Amino acid sequence: MKIAISSRGKDLDSPIDPRFGRAPYLIIVDTDSLEFEAVDNGANMNAFKGAGIQAAAAVSKKGAKALLTGHCGPKAFQALEAAQIKVANDVSGTVRDAVAAYNEGNVSFSDNPNTDAHW
Amino acid sequence: MIISVASGKGGTGKTTIATNLACSYEGSVQFLDCDVEEPNAHLFIRPDIHDVETIRTPVPEVDMEKCTLCGKCSEICQFNAIAVLGETVLPFPELCHSCGGCMAVCPEKAITETGRELGIIERGSRKGMAFIHGKLRIGEAMAPPLIRKVRENIRPDVLTIIDAPPGTSCPVIASMKGADFVLLVTEPTPFGLYDLKLALGAVKLLGIPCGLVINRSDIGDDHVRAYAEAEKVPVLMEITFARKIAEAYSRGEMPVETDDHWKAMFRELYSRIAAIVQTPIEKTG
Numbered sequence: 001m002k003i004a005i006s007s008r009g010k011d012l013d014s015p016i017d018p019r020f021g022r023a024p025y026l027i028i029v030d031t032d033s034l035e036f037e038a039v040d041n042g043a044n045m046n047a048f049k050g051a052g053i054q055a056a057a058a059v060s061k062k063g064a065k066a067l068l069t070g071h072c073g074p075k076a077f078q079a080l081e082a083a084q085i086k087v088a089n090d091v092s093g094t095v096r097d098a099v100a101a102y103n104e105g106n107v108s109f110s111d112n113p114n115t116d117a118h119w
Numbered sequence: 120m121i122i123s124v125a126s127g128k129g130g131t132g133k134t135t136i137a138t139n140l141a142c143s144y145e146g147s148v149q150f151l152d153c154d155v156e157e158p159n160a161h162l163f164i165r166p167d168i169h170d171v172e173t174i175r176t177p178v179p180e181v182d183m184e185k186c187t188l189c190g191k192c193s194e195i196c197q198f199n200a201i202a203v204l205g206e207t208v209l210p211f212p213e214l215c216h217s218c219g220g221c222m223a224v225c226p227e228k229a230i231t232e233t234g235r236e237l238g239i240i241e242r243g244s245r246k247g248m249a250f251i252h253g254k255l256r257i258g259e260a261m262a263p264p265l266i267r268k269v270r271e272n273i274r275p276d277v278l279t280i281i282d283a284p285p286g287t288s289c290p291v292i293a294s295m296k297g298a299d300f301v302l303l304v305t306e307p308t309p310f311g312l313y314d315l316k317l318a319l320g321a322v323k324l325l326g327i328p329c330g331l332v333i334n335r336s337d338i339g340d341d342h343v344r345a346y347a348e349a350e351k352v353p354v355l356m357e358i359t360f361a362r363k364i365a366e367a368y369s370r371g372e373m374p375v376e377t378d379d380h381w382k383a384m385f386r387e388l389y390s391r392i393a394a395i396v397q398t399p400i401e402k403t404g
Contacts, residue, residue, distance in 0.1 A: 049214055083205035083207070
């Protein structure tokens with residue numbers, strides 16, 4: 001299964017970026033094979049508004065079924081919910097750590113956004 | 120003629136100047152309170168409100184029966200207000216600027232417009248003066264479309280006084296654009312001067328003739344006057360810090376209602392503005 005992780009860099013050893021919408025990269029990882037793709041999120045990093053929504057659309061397009069990140073705001077959460085993507089907030093460490101935690105069943109999925117909207 | 124009363128800094132006396140200017144005018148006048156986030160001119164003008172209109176702005180609604188998830192709506196949207204997510208398309212009405220782009224590019228004609236409430240417009244009158252103001256819905260982020268709706272009520276044949284919001288951002292521009300004159304109200308303090316510079320910058324961008332009212336003119340320092348002189352902005356009126364005005368204000372009264380001296384001062388202010396507006400514009404670069 002594919003999952004998405006917000007990341008500061010392009011590979012599995014990059015630290016997780018706690019921001020979802022404005023993370024520089026979204027790493028799409030196959031949880032079985034650890035094959036991954038780094039999606040450049042640079043355009044959203046500088047978006048005026050709605051970065052989280054576009055990041056959610058990108059994650060959905062890549063076919064990921066879950067997102068591991070630090071903070072997820074209400075609009076991004078609503079978008080991910082519409083795309084039927086589960087969200088785990090408060091995930092930290094490297095991308096590799098996060099995938100391992102996911103595979104061991106050590107991430108908890110959230111029912112709510114955990115940060116406020118940006119105005 | 121349209122006169123917009125503006126200021127960079129809040130609390131300089133815009134509403135006091137605008138309401139007294141309007142109420143001292145002898146001919147037909149209409150008053151537009153365009154400070155739709157916090158309108159307060161009605162507290163002084165005390166109009167009888169005749170009608171209330173709810174103002175909406177168009178936002179997209181997607182018919183998922185027709186939608187093929189092509190994503191063209193989301194590509195054209197500059198505000199990320201519509202997104203294709205899995206098997207659905209989700210509009211975010213609070214981010215939408217109502218440009219209609221998504222509707223125009225949808226090859227399946229799956230998008231129609233529905234309304235997001237911006238707020239209300241109330242129309243009324245007082246002793247022959249027409250009064251119109253907008254009240255932005257609490258939680259609504261976009262004031263300019265509501266301000267433009269308030270301004271649609273302008274009758275070109277009568278004097279129009281616009282009470283603008285403070286600052287220099289979009290709602291202020293929406294309240295000044297197209298005016299014949301901008302009256303900037305300031306106070307002679309470092310705060311007044313700093314924000315006056317910003318406001319004057321905005322007025323210059325719009326190319327509208329302007330003049331200055333210095334309120335509480337006997338406090339602070341002379342830097343505002345020096346700045347006005349250097350920028351060739353005429354000081355059209357100075358109001359000293361007077362207990363009598365503060366008392367009238369605290370009761371929601373306008374000095375021109377009860378005091379002929381103030382009435383004469385505000386009529387003189389209007390005459391000076393009219394003289395500037397009627398003078399052919401000299402190109403000074």
